[in-house]
Every structure is written in structure tokens, then in C-alpha cells.
């Protein structure tokens with residue numbers, strides 16, 4: 001039997017890159033980005049350390065060149081960081097040379113290929129898709145979300161270049177639709193395998209809605225992640241979870257995680273009474289279904305809830321502008337930053353929303 005030492009359990013993965021730019025210029029650009037993204041920057045001997053959500057970036061250099069060292073706790077997290085830094089450098093018009101990587105697969109380490117095991121229209125507005133994969137275990141405990149990859153016809157799946165950066169066939173990353181979904185439930189298999197279920201809210205004009213129409217058992221799909229660790233909702237006694245149709249899966253996962261003695265209220269917006277699901281929840285947290293009508297939005301729902309003065313936590317996930325309004329409402333009603341988390345799950349004015357935005361969950 002293999003004995004895990006503390007060191008192997010906390011294994012770190014690294015990736016190095018070189019910029020043909022003086023340190024003083026590179027660090028100015030990196031710092032200005034880091035500050036705008038609210039990232040923590042620390043001075044270190046011989047350089048600067050930027051703390052990223054799932055790892056860190058060490059920047060060092062001299063008058064001619066700058067070196068980058070990325071550190072993350074898993075190959076998948078390292079892949080996500082490397083791709084994010086590569087994209088950022090491209091936007092800053094700074095050429096990067098990544099150290100060659102020896103990879104066991106030509107696919108990015110955060111990409112998993114899975115097979116559709118079943119799909120079922122579970123209610124008028126939702127289709128549940130169940131997928132199996134040999135390495136899906138990282139999408140289970142401790143993470144909530146993933147991106148579904150829908151690429152141009154016949155493009156194949158993304159691969160990595162010699163430096164380990166993801167390349168997007170069929171016209172680059174912008175040619176891909178990469179919406180975020182929530183793992184609704186999972187079963188762990190052997191050796192990192194797992195079966196995941198996710199619920200797709202069906203809506204007019206949705207590319208995923210269209211995609212589900214032709215989907216069949218046995219189809220190969222690809223997902224990336226995982227992302228979103230899930231805000232620890234058990235820090236307070238009282239919880240208020242408000243979400244629209246797209247947030248039903250995350251609210252289901254959060255309710256399952258609450259301690260049995262938790263108190264509060266969960267309010268989920270659905271278009272049809274038959275979309276209500278039988279969600280597991282503590283007795284002290286009432287579960288309510290709100291039928292979508294003309295003025296149904298999180299702020300209206302919030303205004304009907306009496307918030308306790310302390311020991312409280314409010315979670316809101318819905319359409320971007322509605323979430324912004326709810327955030328303002330909560331601020332006006334005196335909730336501190338650590339008492340509320342509000343997430344944009346989709347946007348009525350744009351098709352893409354971010355896993356990045358959800359990565360603090």
C-alpha cells in the first residue's frame with residue numbers, strides 16, 4: 001500500500017515562462033491587471049508574488065527579461081492558470097515563451113472527455129444529462145461547476161501546444177460556446193472515474209437547448225474545470241438562498257450541504273409549477289417555489305423577507321442586471337461583504353458569462 005506523506009498530499013505543480021521584456025515594464029503591466037482584478041500582491045525576495053484563486057504567479061527578472069513561475073495544487077488548476085496567464089499576456093501584447101511540457105495526453109489537463117449515459121426531460125423546462133468519464137472525480141466534492149464545450153462542426157477537441165497552452169481548433173476560443181453548468185449530483189467510481197448529472201434549463205434561443213435536441217446516449221462530450229468551490233454556507237445559522245431557473249442546481253447542492261440545524265429560507269424561481277423538484281433541505285430552512293411572472297426578480301423576493309440583524313448569509317444567483325440590483329439592495333440594507341454573495345449566472349444582453357466570476361463560490 002502506498003503511504004502518502006504530507007508532502008505528496010500537498011503536491012504542487014509548476015509551469016515556467018520567459019518574457020523578452022525588462023522586469024520593470026512587465027511588473028507594471030502585471031500589477032495594474034492584478035489590482036484591477038482585486039488580486040493580492042506580495043513582495044518576495046527577488047520578485048513579486050501574485051496570489052490567484054487556485055494558485056500563485058511569481059514574477060522575477062532583470063533589465064532584459066522577466067521570468068514567470070506558476071504554481072497550482074493540481075495539473076487541472078495549473079492548466080487553467082497557464083491558459084489564463086497566456087490569454088492575459090496576449091491582451092497585454094507581450095510575447096511569452098513557455099517551458100516545454102512533457103504531457104501524458106495531448107488534451108489540456110483541465111479537459112475531460114465523457115460519454116452521455118442518459119438524458120431525460122425531467123420536467124417541462126429541464127433536461128437532466130448524465131455523463132460518465134474515467135477522470136470526472138475532480139468535478140465532484142469540493143467543486144460545483146464546469147464548462148460544457150460546444151465547438152464548430154468537425155473541429156475536434158482542444159489540444160495543447162509544446163508549452164502546454166490550450167489551442168482551440170476551428171477558429172480559436174471565441175468560436176467555441178463554453179457555458180457554465182453545475183454538477184447536480186455525482187457517483188464516484190474507481191480510479192478517479194465518476195458519473196455526473198447536470199440539469200439544463202431549456203429556453204428560447206439557447207444553444208445548449210438546441211444541442212440537447214440532437215444529443216443521444218453514447219455521444220462523446222467534453223467539459224473543462226472544475227471551478228467554484230462553493231461558499232461555506234454553514235458559517236452562519238441563518239441562510240437565505242435565492243436563485244432563478246439556472247440556479248436551481250446550485251441551490252440544491254447548497255441545501256444538501258447545510259448543517260441539519262440550519263435556519264432560513266430558499267426561494268427558487270421556476271416558469272412552471274411542474275418544474276419544482278423534491279430537494280433535500282434542513283427542516284429549519286423553508287423551500288419555496290416562485291412562479292415566474294411579470295415582476296419576478298431576486299430584489300422583489302428579498303424585499304418580502306425579513307432579514308435577521310446578525311448571524312446571516314444571503315446568496316443570490318440569477319440574470320446579471322437583476323443580480324446587480326439585488327447587490328445594491330443588500331448593501332443599502334446594511335449587509336457586509338462577508339454576509340452576502342451575489343453571482344451573475346447569465347446575461348440578457350450577452351451570451352457568455354463566466355466561470356471566473358463564479359470561481360470564488
Ligand SMILES: Cc1cc2nc3c(=O)[nH]c(=O)nc-3n(C[C@H](O)[C@H](O)[C@H](O)COP(=O)(O)OP(=O)(O)OC[C@H]3O[C@@H](n4cnc5c(N)ncnc54)[C@H](O)[C@@H]3O)c2cc1C
Pocket residue numbers: 145179180181182183198199200201202203204205206207208209228245246247249250344345346347348349350351352353354355358
Ligand atoms: C456558475 C454558473 C453555474 C450555472 N449552472 C447552470 C445549470 O446548472 N443549469 C443551467 O441551465 N444553467 C446554468 N448556468 C447558466 C448558463 O450557463 C447560461 O444560461 C448560459 O447562457 C446557457 O447557455 P445557452 O446555450 O443556453 O444560451 P446562449 O446560447 O448562451 O444564449 C442565447 C440567448 O439566450 C439568453 N439566455 C441565456 N440564458 C438564459 C436563461 N437562463 N433564460 C433566458 N434566456 C437566457 C441569452 O441572453 C442569449 O440571448 C450557470 C451559470 C453559471 C455562471
